Amino acid sequence: MNLWEPALPAIGPNEHHKDPAMLKALLALLLLLPLAAQAGDADFFIAAKPNEQASLLQAWAAQPDPARLALLSAMQQGRLGADDTRKLRLNNRLRGLLDNALASHQLLSDDATLRLAAARQLQKSAQPAQVAFLDRRFAGEPDAAVHAALGLALANLQLADSNPAVRLAAVRLLGETGDPMARTRLETLLDPAVETDAGVRTAAETSLAQVKRKLLIGELLGQAFSGLSLGSILLLAALGLAITFGLLGVINMAHGEMLMLGAYTTYVVQVLVQRYAPGALEFYPLLALPAAFAVSAGVGMLLERTVIRHLYGRPLETLLATWGISLILIQAIRLIFGAQNVEVANPGWLSGGLQVLPNLVLPYSRIVIIGFALCVVLLTWLLLNRTRLGLNVRAVTQNRNMAACCGVPTGRVDMLAFGLGSGIAGLGGVALSQIGNVGPDLGQSYIIDSFLVVVLGGVGQLAGSLWAAFGLGIANKLLEPQIGAVLGKILILALIILFIQKRPQGLFALKGRVID
Amino acid sequence: MNQPLLVTAAQKAGPRLSLAIGAIVLLLLIALPLLSLLPAGHSLQVSAYTLTLVGKILCYAIVALALDLVWGYAGLLSLGHGLFFALGGYAMGMYLMREAAGDSLPAFMTFLSWSELPWYWAGTQHFAWALCLVVLAPGLLALVFGYFAFRSRIKGVYFSIMTQALTFAGMLLFFRNETGFGGNNGFTNFRSILGFEITSQGTRAVLFLLTVALLLASLLIGWRLARSKFGRVLTALRDAENRLMFCGYDPRGFKLFVWVLSAVLCGLAGALYVPQVGIINPSEMSPTNSIEAAVWVALGGRGTLIGPLLGAGLVNGMKSWFTVAFPEFWLFFLGALFILVTLYLPKGVVGLLKKRGEQ
Numbered sequence: 001m002n003l004w005e006p007a008l009p010a011i012g013p014n015e016h017h018k019d020p021a022m023l024k025a026l027l028a029l030l031l032l033l034p035l036a037a038q039a040g041d042a043d044f045f046i047a048a049k050p051n052e053q054a055s056l057l058q059a060w061a062a063q064p065d066p067a068r069l070a071l072l073s074a075m076q077q078g079r080l081g082a083d084d085t086r087k088l089r090l091n092n093r094l095r096g097l098l099d100n101a102l103a104s105h106q107l108l109s110d111d112a113t114l115r116l117a118a119a120r121q122l123q124k125s126a127q128p129a130q131v132a133f134l135d136r137r138f139a140g141e142p143d144a145a146v147h148a149a150l151g152l153a154l155a156n157l158q159l160a161d162s163n164p165a166v167r168l169a170a171v172r173l174l175g176e177t178g179d180p181m182a183r184t185r186l187e188t189l190l191d192p193a194v195e196t197d198a199g200v201r202t203a204a205e206t207s208l209a210q211v212k213r214k215l216l217i218g219e220l221l222g223q224a225f226s227g228l229s230l231g232s233i234l235l236l237a238a239l240g241l242a243i244t245f246g247l248l249g250v251i252n253m254a255h256g257e258m259l260m261l262g263a264y265t266t267y268v269v270q271v272l273v274q275r276y277a278p279g280a281l282e283f284y285p286l287l288a289l290p291a292a293f294a295v296s297a298g299v300g301m302l303l304e305r306t307v308i309r310h311l312y313g314r315p316l317e318t319l320l321a322t323w324g325i326s327l328i329l330i331q332a333i334r335l336i337f338g339a340q341n342v343e344v345a346n347p348g349w350l351s352g353g354l355q356v357l358p359n360l361v362l363p364y365s366r367i368v369i370i371g372f373a374l375c376v377v378l379l380t381w382l383l384l385n386r387t388r389l390g391l392n393v394r395a396v397t398q399n400r401n402m403a404a405c406c407g408v409p410t411g412r413v414d415m416l417a418f419g420l421g422s423g424i425a426g427l428g429g430v431a432l433s434q435i436g437n438v439g440p441d442l443g444q445s446y447i448i449d450s451f452l453v454v455v456l457g458g459v460g461q462l463a464g465s466l467w468a469a470f471g472l473g474i475a476n477k478l479l480e481p482q483i484g485a486v487l488g489k490i491l492i493l494a495l496i497i498l499f500i501q502k503r504p505q506g507l508f509a510l511k512g513r514v515i516d
Numbered sequence: 517m518n519q520p521l522l523v524t525a526a527q528k529a530g531p532r533l534s535l536a537i538g539a540i541v542l543l544l545l546i547a548l549p550l551l552s553l554l555p556a557g558h559s560l561q562v563s564a565y566t567l568t569l570v571g572k573i574l575c576y577a578i579v580a581l582a583l584d585l586v587w588g589y590a591g592l593l594s595l596g597h598g599l600f601f602a603l604g605g606y607a608m609g610m611y612l613m614r615e616a617a618g619d620s621l622p623a624f625m626t627f628l629s630w631s632e633l634p635w636y637w638a639g640t641q642h643f644a645w646a647l648c649l650v651v652l653a654p655g656l657l658a659l660v661f662g663y664f665a666f667r668s669r670i671k672g673v674y675f676s677i678m679t680q681a682l683t684f685a686g687m688l689l690f691f692r693n694e695t696g697f698g699g700n701n702g703f704t705n706f707r708s709i710l711g712f713e714i715t716s717q718g719t720r721a722v723l724f725l726l727t728v729a730l731l732l733a734s735l736l737i738g739w740r741l742a743r744s745k746f747g748r749v750l751t752a753l754r755d756a757e758n759r760l761m762f763c764g765y766d767p768r769g770f771k772l773f774v775w776v777l778s779a780v781l782c783g784l785a786g787a788l789y790v791p792q793v794g795i796i797n798p799s800e801m802s803p804t805n806s807i808e809a810a811v812w813v814a815l816g817g818r819g820t821l822i823g824p825l826l827g828a829g830l831v832n833g834m835k836s837w838f839t840v841a842f843p844e845f846w847l848f849f850l851g852a853l854f855i856l857v858t859l860y861l862p863k864g865v866v867g868l869l870k871k872r873g874e875q
Contacts (some may be wrong), residue, residue: 088714129549171672215724230626245540245673249673251673251676251677307855307859310859311858311859314858314862315672316587316593316672316673316676317814317858317862318858319593319673319676320807320811320857320858321809321855321858321859322853322856323807323854324811324850324851324852324853324854324855324858325854325855326851326852327847327848327850327851327854328847328848330847330849331844331845331847331848331851331873332848335600423700440705447681448681448684448803449678451677451680451681452677454683455674455677456676484690484692486689486691487689489688490685490688490689491683493681493682496678496681497661497664497665498664499677500668500678501664501667501668502675
């Protein structure tokens with residue numbers, strides 16, 4: 001295999017001051033004397049023309065040398081070395097070749113994760129010239145994941161081999177991975193014009209089926225995960241609603257705005273931390289949690305004292321009044337912060353994700369939010385079942401008059417429970433701010449769904465809310481790719497209406513005989 | 517409360533004068549379109565803008581009346597009446613689009629490079645079928661939804677939420693281009709109705725008079741219903757459904773009838789709204805619009821029939837003034853209205869008048 005053929009013709013006749021033959025010799029010298037590289041490499045690279053730089057990078061990629069790693073890493077940052085101030089200008093082609101060369105060098109690293117990333121990069125960018133090198137690394141690779149990734153990179157290259165047996169082996173190897181890239185690569189092989197050997201084509205077909213099955217599993221898991229994620233958000237939004245609805249029998253239409261207040265509190269906390277304690281910026285969401293709870297709970301209690309208290313026994317009027325409150329809150333936020341979305345940044349520990357399968361990445365922020373939602377449910381359960389306040393709340397929920405007769409201060413309980421419900425929504429707002437846009441209309445988009453959770457889950461029941469939220473979330477996300485988001489929502493609404501035919505009190509009804 | 521002169525006068529005078537005032541208002545409403553026919557520049561000429569605005573408010577008043585029938589009498593607060601209104605509007609819009617497009621496809625379909633009309637557009641070039649659709653689309657939807665909802669005795673806030681979710685789902689559906697109703701932009705650029713140019717003064721005046729006629733007819737139907745035994749049963753149903761059932765009544769049929777009637781009235785109002793305003797789009801189905809209708813009824817007074825008309829006029833009149841004068845504060849005002857009306861005016865303006873009349 002001739003390494004120079006693809007690169008050299010490009011240097012062409014208009015190169016006047018350097019003789020191709022001389023360059024060839026120089027390059028060969030360079031390759032033969034890898035230890036003399038480093039500073040010499042950098043000088044040589046910067047002096048070369050772009051086309052020569054390209055062939056140089058290709059040559060480096062085919063025969064990596066650990067000593068050159070530092071130079072390549074620095075070049076990726078746009079420099080030539082840690083203490084070298086010369087500027088490096090690269091075009092897109094050179095950048096791609098550089099990435100490839102760097103990955104090739106990183107395969108020599110001792111760090112398995114670095115090698116894995118390098119192998120993934122090589123799956124996309126490896127050149128035929130690198131086959132020999134990849135083959136050596138593939139044979140000697142101890143780590144299973146890296147081994148598999150390297151195999152795929154190698155198979156990608158070998159598909160261009162002239163020997164059908166080599167291609168057949170490569171196709172089989174591709175079938176064992178679950179990589180979306182393998183699918184596109186295999187699909188091209190089904191065309192007789194591309195792949196002349198019939199045996200390889202049939203093998204490609206079986207491999208393709210294998211890959212598709214694996215991809216399907218990844219997709220389904222991904223949908224289930226986003227369903228869980230949506231469910232946890234719905235849970236945070238609906239939990240407080242379920243408590244206040246169970247306790248007071250009123251629907252708080254301003255509940256969505258409690259989410260919004262929580263999200264805006266997060267924004268304010270972020271700005272304050274940035275200004276007064278930039279060192280703690282990494283942990284601002286943790287600071288925002290108590291702040292958002294306090295703000296939302298405070299507003300909630302204020303509303304209960306001033307408006308909702310006077311409307312007891314008139315649930316439909318309460319609904320309208322709280323809608324009015326939500327209009328005022330939205331417009332107030334719009335006047336203070338502007339109608340545009342505000343920017344809430346993810347801290348470092350919440351960005352990025354966990355790669356589970358080649359086509360399945362679970363974002364850390366969503367994982368944390370699922371865990372957070374479950375924690376909130378646990379705390380709420382403890383509060384309702386293990387404290388005096390919880391006992392009172394449950395008593396008033398079951399029978400207001402009887403509880404009052406037994407000395408439960410129902411007015412205070414109402415206020416505190418309303419504060420609790422709103423505060424939980426505020427916590428939900430903090431979570432939402434980490435995965436979505438924060439704007440004045442934030443609450444509106446979740447309010448109808450969280451009502452449906454309450455309707456489905458039954459009144460005042462934590463378990464009902466939990467199941468209903470996750471059920472709705474997963475059903476939403478599983479239906480979305482099949483029939484589209486909108487039809488999915490409509491179908492779910494129809495299903496809920498049918499479900500209520502069967503169980504008017506929701507999934508988990510309070511046992512008892514109540515007649516109005 | 518900010519009371520118009522008319523109301524203040526009515527409370528001082530008693531029923532006979534309020535009847536007289538009603539007659540004067542009616543005469544004014546009939547005179548308005550006729551005055552708009554006067555040549556431009558005449559001192560008494562009513563501008564097309566005013567006529568359209570009042571016509572729009574009259575359509576909303578019909579919605580308020582329809583909502584009062586289900587909420588004020590049967591105790592079912594619907595937060596989804598905007599859906600029925602918009603469905604009626606879309607049915608009329610389909611006819612108007614076909615009329616504007618002639619033999620070719622409506623413009624938005626050519627943009628989507630569709631080659632033929634979807635099946636549900638069949639026959640919409642005939643005005644009679646469009647009128648049938650105006651009644652059938654909201655009526656059938658209300659029938660199906662109501663049948664299932666009342667069968668399982670969904671009521672109170674549950675019912676409100678389900679209707680709100682229904683109109684929300686409808687809005688999402690109509691926002692999609694694939695649904696075949698013009699997506700985001702809805703229907704607009706109408707040219708003619710039954711061969712008459714839609715922007716001409718004469719057509720506007722006739723449409724306005726038709727709206728007044730529909731309003732009167734709905735008022736009459738509502739009034740007759742409320743006075744009949746049927747109305748008494750509805751009121752009983754609102755106040756104590758269980759006791760009514762113990763007396764041997766099956767509430768489902770009563771609820772379903774008034775619910776479908778209300779939806780059909782809304783659909784008719786929507787059908788008159790579209791040619792006057794000249795546009796229909798999915799935002800008419802947004803939950804916000806429907807819940808605003810509830811505050812018209814609440815402000816005017818539930819279960820009074822005339823109150824909701826008053827409420828719709830007051831709120832929409834103020835809205836058109838506010839959104840020009842203080843656009844930022846309209847939502848504050850509307851929100852405050854929601855709160856104050858529910859807190860301090862449980863029986864609405866009409867209830868207030870009655871109380872003063874008794875004193």
